[in-house]
Amino acid sequence: MNFNKQFFLFIILISIICITENKTVSESRTFEQKKVERTEKKIQENLLFTLGCNSCHAFEGPSKKIPLNARKRIKGPNLWIAGNKYQKKYLETWLQKPTPIRGVIWGTMRKGTFHHPSLSSQKAKIVSSLLQNYKDLQIKTGTVPKWKKIPRRILRKARILFQKKTPCYSCHKVYIRKTVYRTPIKVGGESGPSFINAGKRLKGDFIYFFLKNPKRYNPNGRMPVFGDKAFHVLNETDMVALSAYIMSFR
Numbered sequence: 001m002n003f004n005k006q007f008f009l010f011i012i013l014i015s016i017i018c019i020t021e022n023k024t025v026s027e028s029r030t031f032e033q034k035k036v037e038r039t040e041k042k043i044q045e046n047l048l049f050t051l052g053c054n055s056c057h058a059f060e061g062p063s064k065k066i067p068l069n070a071r072k073r074i075k076g077p078n079l080w081i082a083g084n085k086y087q088k089k090y091l092e093t094w095l096q097k098p099t100p101i102r103g104v105i106w107g108t109m110r111k112g113t114f115h116h117p118s119l120s121s122q123k124a125k126i127v128s129s130l131l132q133n134y135k136d137l138q139i140k141t142g143t144v145p146k147w148k149k150i151p152r153r154i155l156r157k158a159r160i161l162f163q164k165k166t167p168c169y170s171c172h173k174v175y176i177r178k179t180v181y182r183t184p185i186k187v188g189g190e191s192g193p194s195f196i197n198a199g200k201r202l203k204g205d206f207i208y209f210f211l212k213n214p215k216r217y218n219p220n221g222r223m224p225v226f227g228d229k230a231f232h233v234l235n236e237t238d239m240v241a242l243s244a245y246i247m248s249f250r
C-alpha cells in the first residue's frame with residue numbers, strides 16, 4: 001500500500017515535470033517564431049532597397065511640388081499609396097511582366113514607352129504583398145461600392161460624364177462602346193495613364209479620393225482638379241459614379 005502511494009506520487013511528479021517542460025518549450029518556440037517574423041519583415045522592407053526600387057520610386061508622401069525644370073529628377077511614380085491604389089494580384093503579375101501604362105515617358109510629354117525591370121515570381125509575390133502596406137490613412141475604404149455589375153442608371157450617368165461632359169478620354173486610353181459601332185473601340189490620348197483593364201489594376205476608393213484631390217497624389221501631374229470651387233464640374237455623386245465606371249473596365 002505504502003509502495004503504491006509512493007509510486008502514485010512519483011507518477012504525478014513526472015507528469016508535472018513533463019507539463020512544465022513542454023510549456024517552456026512551446027513558450028520559447030513562440031518567442032523564436034516572433035523573432036523570425038520580425039527579421040522577415042525587416043528583410044522584406046530592405047528588399048525594396050536591395051532590388052533598387054528606391055532609385056526610381058519614392059515610398060513616402062504626400063510628395064511635394066517640384067518646379068518644371070527639375071522634373072527630370074523624378075524617375076517613376078511615388079509608391080507611398082501603392083496599398084490604396086493597386087490590387088495585389090495585379091501587382092504580382094505586372095511585376096513579373098511589366099507592360100507600359102503610359103504612352104509618354106513618365107513625368108514628361110515625350111512620346112515613348114518605358115521598359116520596367118521585371119522580378120521573378122517569388123520576389124514579385126513578396127514585393128506585391130509588401131506594397132499593400134504602403135497606405136494613405138486619409139483614403140477611406142467602402143466609399144465606392146464594389147458592384148459585380150455596375151447598375152444601369154449609374155453606368156448611363158458615368159458614361160455621359162466620362163465621354164461628353166468631362167472628356168476623360170482625351171487623356172486616358174479606353175475601350176468605349178458607342179451607339180454607332182457594334183464592338184467597343186479603342187480611343188484616348190497619351191498624357192494620362194491608360195484605363196484599359198483599370199478595373200483589374202486600380203482600387204475604386206483610390207480613384208474617388210484621387211479625383212477629389214489629385215494634387216495630393218500627383219502634385220506634378222497634369223490631371224485637372226474637377227471638383228474644386230473654381231472648376232466645379234463634378235460633384236461627389238458624379239465622382240463615385242465615375243470611379244465605379246472606371247472599375248468596370250476589365
Ligand code: HEC
Binds near residue numbers: 116
Ligand atoms: C529605372 C527606374 C525604375 C526602377 C529601378 C523601378 N521602377 Fe517601377 N516604375 C518606373 C517607371 C518609369 C514607372 C512608370 C511606368 C509606365 O508609365 O509605364 C514605374 C511604375 C511602377 C509601378 C506602377 C505600375 C502601374 O500600374 O502604374 C510599380 C508598382 C512599380 N513601378 C514598382 C517597382 C518596384 C517594386 C521596383 C523594384 C523592384 C521598381 N518599380 C523599380 C521606374 C522604375
Ligand code: HEC
Binds near residue numbers: 167207218
Ligand atoms: C488633361 C488631361 C487629363 C484629363 C482631361 C483627365 N485626366 Fe486623369 N490623369 C491625367 C494625368 C496626367 C494623370 C496622372 C499622371 C500619371 O500618372 O501619369 C491622371 C491620373 C488619373 C487617375 C489616377 C490613375 C493612375 O493610374 O495614376 C485617375 C483615376 C484619373 N486620372 C481619372 C480621370 C477622370 C475620371 C477624368 C475625367 C473626369 C480624367 N482623369 C481626365 C490627365 C488627365
